[in-house]
Amino acid sequence: MTDAVQAGEKKPRSLKPLGRLAPYVMRYRGMVAGALVSLALAAVTSLALPLAVRRMIDQGFTQPDGSFINGYFAMLMVMAVMLAIASALRYYFVITLGERIVSDLRRDVFASVTRLSPSFFDVNQSGEIVSRLTADTTQIKSAVGATASVALRNLILCCGAMGMMVVTSPKLASLALGAIPLIVFPLVAFGRSVRKRSRAAQDTLAEASAFANETIAATRTVQAFNGEDAAANRYGLAVESAYDAARSAIRSRALLTGIAITLIFGSVVAVLWVGAHNVLTGTLSAGTLGQFLLYSVIAAGSLGSLSEVWGELSQAAGAADRLTELLDEVSPISAPARPETLPAPAFGRVEFSNVHFAYPSRPGRSALRGLTFDVTPGETVAIVGPSGAGKSTVFSLLLRFYDPQQGSVSIDGIDARQVTPDDLRECMAIVPQDVTIFAASIHDNIAFSRPGATRDEVRAAAMAAQADEFIARLDKGYDTEVRERGVTLSGGQRQRVAIARAILKNAPVLLLDEATSALDAESETLVQKALDRLMQGRTTLVIAHRLATVLKADRILVMDQGRVMEEGTHQSLIRHGGIYAKLAKLQFDAGAEEFLAIAK
Numbered sequence: 001m002t003d004a005v006q007a008g009e010k011k012p013r014s015l016k017p018l019g020r021l022a023p024y025v026m027r028y029r030g031m032v033a034g035a036l037v038s039l040a041l042a043a044v045t046s047l048a049l050p051l052a053v054r055r056m057i058d059q060g061f062t063q064p065d066g067s068f069i070n071g072y073f074a075m076l077m078v079m080a081v082m083l084a085i086a087s088a089l090r091y092y093f094v095i096t097l098g099e100r101i102v103s104d105l106r107r108d109v110f111a112s113v114t115r116l117s118p119s120f121f122d123v124n125q126s127g128e129i130v131s132r133l134t135a136d137t138t139q140i141k142s143a144v145g146a147t148a149s150v151a152l153r154n155l156i157l158c159c160g161a162m163g164m165m166v167v168t169s170p171k172l173a174s175l176a177l178g179a180i181p182l183i184v185f186p187l188v189a190f191g192r193s194v195r196k197r198s199r200a201a202q203d204t205l206a207e208a209s210a211f212a213n214e215t216i217a218a219t220r221t222v223q224a225f226n227g228e229d230a231a232a233n234r235y236g237l238a239v240e241s242a243y244d245a246a247r248s249a250i251r252s253r254a255l256l257t258g259i260a261i262t263l264i265f266g267s268v269v270a271v272l273w274v275g276a277h278n279v280l281t282g283t284l285s286a287g288t289l290g291q292f293l294l295y296s297v298i299a300a301g302s303l304g305s306l307s308e309v310w311g312e313l314s315q316a317a318g319a320a321d322r323l324t325e326l327l328d329e330v331s332p333i334s335a336p337a338r339p340e341t342l343p344a345p346a347f348g349r350v351e352f353s354n355v356h357f358a359y360p361s362r363p364g365r366s367a368l369r370g371l372t373f374d375v376t377p378g379e380t381v382a383i384v385g386p387s388g389a390g391k392s393t394v395f396s397l398l399l400r401f402y403d404p405q406q407g408s409v410s411i412d413g414i415d416a417r418q419v420t421p422d423d424l425r426e427c428m429a430i431v432p433q434d435v436t437i438f439a440a441s442i443h444d445n446i447a448f449s450r451p452g453a454t455r456d457e458v459r460a461a462a463m464a465a466q467a468d469e470f471i472a473r474l475d476k477g478y479d480t481e482v483r484e485r486g487v488t489l490s491g492g493q494r495q496r497v498a499i500a501r502a503i504l505k506n507a508p509v510l511l512l513d514e515a516t517s518a519l520d521a522e523s524e525t526l527v528q529k530a531l532d533r534l535m536q537g538r539t540t541l542v543i544a545h546r547l548a549t550v551l552k553a554d555r556i557l558v559m560d561q562g563r564v565m566e567e568g569t570h571q572s573l574i575r576h577g578g579i580y581a582k583l584a585k586l587q588f589d590a591g592a593e594e595f596l597a598i599a600k
């Protein structure tokens with residue numbers, strides 16, 4: 001977790017974070033006004049009912065002809081219809097507002113998360129982030145929608161009813177209002193412990209979701225190792241502890257509700273007992289006591305509901321807090337205030353100058369230690385070296401996923417930090433070892449590098465990548481939908497789609513991370529041919545695992561422990577007899593004799 005996220009989890013919870021939703025709410029002023037007007041209308045109608053009851057008791061039964069009663073009931077009917085219309089409108093406005101705001105919030109959080117640098121994801125679980133996007137926003141939806149309107153309605157009712165209690169009988173009202181602190185203090189204190197338990201329940205659930213996410217994404221590995229039972233048990237335990245945490249929260253909440261109702265209604269009954277004696281002594285009319293009774297029931301009921309929704313609102317405040325943390329998360333990789341522009345098109349000169357770098361998640365361990373090299377436009381440079389030497393890190397810095405702590409990475413003589421990340425990445429195309437295929441059509445997967453490319457352009461790229469033939473044989477050709485992570489394609493096919501994607505981008509700098517996975521001979525030839533086409537006329541940096549690639553490279557950089565240890569052509573490096581010669585014997589898929597033959 002990042003500091004910001006961690007700090008957020010420890011913050012004491014109040015309703016304050018809900019204030020951060022204000023800009024979202026204010027975008028829809030019309031709907032807010034509609035909700036408030038209908039809320040007020042419903043509350044006023046409810047508050048008018050007890051008045052009617054008093055007049056009924058005190059006057060209605062004293063008129064023998066029943067005309068007063070008829071008129072009265074007609075008016076009551078009108079009020080009932082008004083209450084119904086106001087409630088229906090309130091429901092419509094409030095729930096729609098909740099849905100609208102949550103859609104906006106989801107969109108913004110997603111957009112902000114996708115812009116965060118990879119260092120954020122080095123320390124945060126993607127499943128946990130997805131859970132925030134879904135579970136937390138759902139909680140806010142119910143808060144902004146139903147809960148907030150229930151709270152507001154009860155607040156209006158509670159204040160209105162209390163005011164009317166004072167108007168009806170100041171003496172009884174002062175007794176009732178005097179009891180409020182006795183009720184509120186224990187409830188607030190107890191509410192705090194309820195919130196703590198709810199938070200624990202939510203956190204446990206987020207952990208369980210993160211685990212489910214990871215396992216489902218890796219079903220094949222899980223099944224290959226017969227890990228289903230272990231995974232199901234682990235998830236079962238996680239869900240069980242989420243249930244325990246939720247039950248503990250529910251238990252405290254049930255207790256809170258019980259205590260609230262006992263305290264509130266206990267006070268109401270005590271006050272009414274005094275009122276009943278006043279009626280007996282003739283200092284209060286029966287109708288007034290009835291009116292007071294109804295107002296105190298409304299006030300007590302709404303206070304009770306308020307204590308119930310308070311818990312939900314503060315849960316939503318926690319959710320808003322976690323989401324706004326994501327919105328506030330500042331990516332360390334950003335555009336400078338006055339960015340320089342790269343030549344268009346870029347020439348493709350790449351330069352690493354005394355670069356020192358440690359991943360932010362592992363600050364004590366350097367991945368690059370004084371790395372220096374340059375690549376001239378159009379040159380093909382193969383990077384080789386043992387596992388962990390820092391080869392992939394070179395690509396990550398070139399794409400500016402991270403910034404070096406010392407030294408500089410530059411393109412066409414301009415420091416990568418001086419241009420916008422978009423501009424920088426625009427002049428590079430990458431074919432990673434672990435190809436990413438999205439759950440979309442083949443066309444969209446290739447056009448991912450250049451949205452808006454025409455069908456002909458996509459097809460031309462696929463042909464150059466030797467992918468057209470297999471695509472044509474699929475059910476719906478380019479419109480065939482591939483499943484998540486490309487599971488319906490073979491390894492070689494996935495790679496060719498990635499190559500087509502890079503060809504379509506037509507960027508001056510090409511970053512290739514060769515796959516080590518053994519492709520069959522035919523696929524390998526096809527992929528190789530596709531890569532050859534792609535490399536023509538571009539600056540190419542290739543993390544090489546194949547003999548054919550290093551043989552074709554203009555230059556080979558041999559990396560170890562974050563530095564360039566040797567540099568030259570295959571022949572010169574074999575003759576030199578250093579790290580490369582040893583590595584070549586072990587790593588490349590050709591026998592030692594072949595190396596020696598080539599070296600001669």
Ligand SMILES: Nc1ncnc2c1ncn2[C@@H]1O[C@H](COP(=O)(O)OP(=O)(O)OP(=O)(O)O)[C@@H](O)[C@H]1O
Pocket residue numbers: 122359361362367385386387388389390391392393394
């Ligand atoms: N995201 C990361 N967070 C922390 N450390 C990392 C991260 N990625 C790589 N490393 C570490 O940085 C060092 C260099 O890793 P890198 O992936 O660049 O090596 P490589 O030469 O590409 O290795 P391989 O050939 O096995 O892919 C390694 O010690 C690795 O453990």
